[in-house]
Amino acid sequence: MAGGETDGAAGPDGHRRFARHLDALAGVAPEDEAGLVASVLRDPDETMAQSAVGRHLDNRARALLTGGHLHGWVRAMTSAVGEREFLTGRLREWALLAALVREETWSAAEVTTASDWFQRRAVEMVTSPRVLALLAAEGGTRRVRVAAGRRRAVGSEGGAGDACGRPG
Known part of the structure; x- marks a missing residue:
């Protein structure tokens, strides 16, 4: 079934789901974000799902970096991503970046x-x-x-320079 709709997780359907996940994550309301992240991570293609969530986490953390809401957001997202080592590590590193930028303890x-x-x-x-x-x-x-x-x-x-x- 070359080139078909069901080429597997890495085929065209996987690419479309990745794009849909990114679109949904980009437009999610803050109060619904943790639930949507958890939902995306239930996608059968774990690698694709973690990639989409990772990109979202980077985009959202960058936007929250200099404000006062990053640490609470990191806690909520850490709970949402569960035991996924790459994603929890990235969240820890965003929290550390925030501490450096804000001249907090590190x-x-x-x-x-x-x-x-x-x-x-x-x-x-x-x-x-x-x-x-x-x-x-x-x-x-x-x-x-x-x-x-x-x-x-x-x-x-x-x-x-700025912060x-x-x-x-």
Whole structure:
């Protein structure tokens, strides 16, 4: 049944379900979000469902990062995603990014043992000289260390930016 509607999870039907999941998640009301996330994660194609939810979590967390609602949202979403290690890990890393951006409590070990994804986001978003110095010295990859060193050098030259490190 080449090219048919039921090519399996990776075929055209899977791609359509992925797009439908993303559309539904993008438009969900906050009070319905946890239920919809849990529903998407019941899709028979676990990889596709987790990918759609992961993309949604990244988009929503980015939007909530500098506001005061991220930590409560992370708790709700952690409950909704259950024991899915990748998704719970990503939520923990968004909470840590929020702590760095807002200059809340964090530890060097949390930052240096976090994923490469997290460390690259931190270099892009955080303006703290302490965080950038840590990543320049102990980042997990050469790419992170070099980028953090460059951001740190620009910041020490008096470059202004907003809370997420974007030019002011």
